[in-house]
Amino acid sequence: AQSVTQPDIHITVSEGASLELRCNYSYGATPYLFWYVQSPGQGLQLLLKYFSGDTLVQGIKGFEAEFKRSQSSFNLRKPSVHWSDAAEYFCAVGKGASGTYKYIFGTGTRLKVLA
Amino acid sequence: GAVVSQHPSRVICKSGTSVKIECRSLDFQATTMFWYRQFPKKSLMLMATSNEGSKATYEQGVEKDKFLINHASLTLSTLTVTSAHPEDSSFYICSAGLRSSYEQYFGPGTRLTVT
Numbered sequence: 513a514q515s516v517t518q519p520d521i522h523i524t525v526s527e528g529a530s531l532e533l534r535c536n537y538s539y540g541a542t543p544y545l546f547w548y549v550q551s552p553g554q555g556l557q558l559l560l561k562y563f564s565g566d567t568l569v570q571g572i573k574g575f576e577a578e579f580k581r582s583q584s585s586f587n588l589r590k591p592s593v594h595w596s597d598a599a600e601y602f603c604a605v606g607k608g609a610s611g612t613y614k615y616i617f618g619t620g621t622r623l624k625v626l627a
Numbered sequence: 628g629a630v631v632s633q634h635p636s637r638v639i640c641k642s643g644t645s646v647k648i649e650c651r652s653l654d655f656q657a658t659t660m661f662w663y664r665q666f667p668k669k670s671l672m673l674m675a676t677s678n679e680g681s682k683a684t685y686e687q688g689v690e691k692d693k694f695l696i697n698h699a700s701l702t703l704s705t706l707t708v709t710s711a712h713p714e715d716s717s718f719y720i721c722s723a724g725l726r727s728s729y730e731q732y733f734g735p736g737t738r739l740t741v742t
Contacts, residue, residue: 544729555633555720555735556671563729602670606729613729614661615722617670 514539516605518618525593526626533588533621535603544606545586546615547577551599559601562586573597598625630654631723633734640711640741648706648737650721656701657723661731662694665718677704711741 517536525531537543544563548556560571567579577588586603603618630653640646650660659678663671677683677698685691693715695707704723708715718738722731 546730548733553718553736553738556722556733558730558733561730606731613724614673614676615671615731616673619670622668 514605514607514616516603516616516618518601518603518621520621521619522622522624524624524626527595528592531588531590531593531597531623533601533603533623535586535588535618536584537586537603537605538584539605539607541607542581544613545577545579546604546606547571547575547586547588548602548604549573549599550602550620556602559588593623593625595625595627598623629732631657631721631732631734633719633721633737635737636735637738638740640739642712642741643710645707645709646711646739648708648719648721648739650704650706650723650734652702652723652732655723655725655732657704657725657732658701659724660698660704661722661724662696662704662706663720663722665720665736667718671720674706708739711739713741715739716741 515538546561547559559575560569562569562579569577575590601621604615606613632651634649662674665671674689675683675685677696679701683696698704720736722733724731
């Protein structure tokens with residue numbers, strides 16, 4: 513069965529430090545991959561997505577992610593974290609044909625940023 | 628573009644009553660809408676997928692008679708929680724998409740509290 517794993521439930525980094533959030537997926541075909549961010553009590557905001565092409569994807573707020581097929585991974589990175597980046601981050605894989613596709617979300621990684 | 632709204636943002640209802648949550652795509656016509664439920668500090672669980680003008684497709688384990696979904700137009704889907712009980716208290720998030728796309732656009736969520 514398809515699944516998405518985010519191994520780190522919590523991550524704490526200092527402001528200005530680099531960040532990498534891990535995401536591994538299990539899916540037979542080429543997946544559509546997404547990273548979303550959620551602030552407390554809020555909906556989800558799309559950070560970036562991968563459908564095809566260049567495996568290094570640039571997103572909003574200075575985030576990037578790299579699709580590695582051999583490792584079934586789509587890790588999210590940011591070179592210098594800001595205090596406002598503290599939030600919950602979800603990786604998701606989209607599966608199915610367009611019109612009937614679904615998202616499978618990982619369990620999320622809560623990011624805490626130390627001043 | 629691609630803005631999705633939800634109403635209400637918060638609702639408190641008494642046990643045994645029903646409550647309706649609206650999800651609207653404000654600047655595009657959504658052929659498909661999705662309803663998710665998110666427990667505190669947990670990931671999003673897909674409840675059902677609805678295509679405009681047809682019956683919703685519910686995920687395994689989701690009670691169709693308790694969570695009534697209507698997608699009567701290309702810009703509006705509603706989720707009605709019938710005979711609500713305290714265990715139905717949760718954060719409900721909708722998303723909307725296009726039949727030709729693999730991207731979903733998320734609403735801000737509705738916090739339901741059943742007393």
